[in-house]
Amino acid sequence: MERFNLLIIIISIAFIGAGLLFSFWPLVLAGIALLVLYGHTAFGVSAALLFDLIYGEPTGVLAFLYFPFILFALLCVVLRIVALRVILPRGDLGTL
Amino acid sequence: MTTISNNRRRKKISPRAAFFLIIIAVVLCAGLLWRDAAANLVWKMLSPVLSMRNEAAVSSTGFFGGFASNVKLAEENRLLHEALASTTSLLVDRNFLYAENLDLKRRLGRTITNPILLAAVLMRPPGIPYGTLMIDVGSRDGVREGDLVSSSGSSYVGRISTVYDTTARVTLFSAPGQTHQGLLRGEVPLTLVGQGSGSMSGEVPVGIGVSVGDPVLLPSITPEFIARVSAVNHPEGQSFQSVYLSIPSNPLELRFVEVHIRGN
Numbered sequence: 494m495e496r497f498n499l500l501i502i503i504i505s506i507a508f509i510g511a512g513l514l515f516s517f518w519p520l521v522l523a524g525i526a527l528l529v530l531y532g533h534t535a536f537g538v539s540a541a542l543l544f545d546l547i548y549g550e551p552t553g554v555l556a557f558l559y560f561p562f563i564l565f566a567l568l569c570v571v572l573r574i575v576a577l578r579v580i581l582p583r584g585d586l587g588t589l
Numbered sequence: 590m591t592t593i594s595n596n597r598r599r600k601k602i603s604p605r606a607a608f609f610l611i612i613i614a615v616v617l618c619a620g621l622l623w624r625d626a627a628a629n630l631v632w633k634m635l636s637p638v639l640s641m642r643n644e645a646a647v648s649s650t651g652f653f654g655g656f657a658s659n660v661k662l663a664e665e666n667r668l669l670h671e672a673l674a675s676t677t678s679l680l681v682d683r684n685f686l687y688a689e690n691l692d693l694k695r696r697l698g699r700t701i702t703n704p705i706l707l708a709a710v711l712m713r714p715p716g717i718p719y720g721t722l723m724i725d726v727g728s729r730d731g732v733r734e735g736d737l738v739s740s741s742g743s744s745y746v747g748r749i750s751t752v753y754d755t756t757a758r759v760t761l762f763s764a765p766g767q768t769h770q771g772l773l774r775g776e777v778p779l780t781l782v783g784q785g786s787g788s789m790s791g792e793v794p795v796g797i798g799v800s801v802g803d804p805v806l807l808p809s810i811t812p813e814f815i816a817r818v819s820a821v822n823h824p825e826g827q828s829f830q831s832v833y834l835s836i837p838s839n840p841l842e843l844r845f846v847e848v849h850i851r852g853n
Contacts, residue, residue, distance in 0.1 A: 553766025
């Protein structure tokens with residue numbers, strides 16, 4: 494399990510680094526999502542905060558978001574909680 | 590066999606979740622208060638890295654470009670020579686008219702001598718998800734919020750929106766939601782609305798003749814060219830026609846820009 498967690502962190506950092514170096518922000522989002530969905534919430538939110546500082550605020554209709562990457566990370570947290578509490582237990586045949 | 594779910598026991602927020610929520614709230618509040626200071630610190634560390642990345646990208650393009658097909662390169666060279674020949678004559682004409690324009694204004698007591706600062710573009714769309722550029726000059730170089738930024742000469746692409754110590758953020762005129770007042774052919778007032786990716790739109794009454802290629806200038810004493818009409822849509826029975834415009838340079842290809850520093 495430790496090895497798996499380490500692998501997830503390495504892959505996420507690779508995604509985030511590649512997104513920054515190759516100027517392709519969806520990779521950054523993918524890295525943040527991977528970190529948060531696999532339970533490394535603090536790392537994911539920290540990365541989101543860092544990229545909110547780097548990219549600045551959105552313009553236009555999305556300007557009200559102000560911290561869009563952090564909000565995306567929080568959305569992933571909610572998704573993880575929903576997945577753990579609602580979707581995944583249903584797969585367990587021993588539990589109603 | 591069936592067991593009873595223990596979901597009911599999970600209703601209380603755990604101390605860990607509460608701690609996490611508090612940390613998030615603190616981070617967001619701190620971000621709201623010290624966002625610019627934190628971004629300044631991050632960009633101080635990041636700008637040398639991105640400068641190196643850009644230099645490496647240019648070097649590798651030159652290296653791998655040597656392996657391109659000779660026939661393709663010769664064809665590209667011929668096309669570029671043709672484009673250069675037609676552009677050179679237009680540029681001579683334009684430079685002459687621009688100098689004459691400034692000279693006439695100087696005679697009427699309007700001298701514009703704002704310094705121009707060359708800046709390298711560190712990040713540009715699509716590297717940044719919004720319609721902004723990051724450039725490698727900041728408050729240390731005399732850049733201030735609101736300074737106009739041109740791709741070259743009098744072809745303006747945006748304004749400085751945030752200034753850090755060593756870097757600055759440029760919001761493009763074409764950034765989504767940005768509105769600016771312009772003058773179509775230097776005469777007809779027009780409100781330009783940014784649509785992203787170097788495009789803008791506006792509306793003018795049907796009676797006004799608009800054609801593709803018409804320039805749009807900023808209302809100013811100097812000729813400040815910001816867009817060119819790329820398409821006109823005139824629906825039947827409407828009193829306004831939609832005008833679609835593009836900024837003079839493709840923001841995805843900008844490597845250097847000029848910052849026109851306003852006088853005090």
